Amino acid sequence: MDKRVAQGCLCTGDSNLLSTNMKVILPDQDPKDIIFGPGTVGLFLNELGVNPLEVIVSRNGTLVPEQAVIGGEDEIRVIRIAHGG
Numbered sequence: 001m002d003k004r005v006a007q008g009c010l011c012t013g014d015s016n017l018l019s020t021n022m023k024v025i026l027p028d029q030d031p032k033d034i035i036f037g038p039g040t041v042g043l044f045l046n047e048l049g050v051n052p053l054e055v056i057v058s059r060n061g062t063l064v065p066e067q068a069v070i071g072g073e074d075e076i077r078v079i080r081i082a083h084g085g
Helices: 003-007 041-048
Strands: 022-025 031-034 055-059 062-064 075-080
Antiparallel strands (some): 055 075
């Protein structure tokens, strides 16, 4: 098995490896169905090219850390945080 699939696989098209889509809402409020998992939030953000220090992530309505495992039919919301002084 491909090592990347074992850790998590981000696919936006059809995939024969995984059969369920995560519902993802990105910071720009753009909803997408993405095939991913299982894998960590950190890996997911890395695959999206999103800096984990700039966002918080919720899984099925609950905030989760970078080490949380996501995939399958989870509903993921990536929320950009604003900070400054």
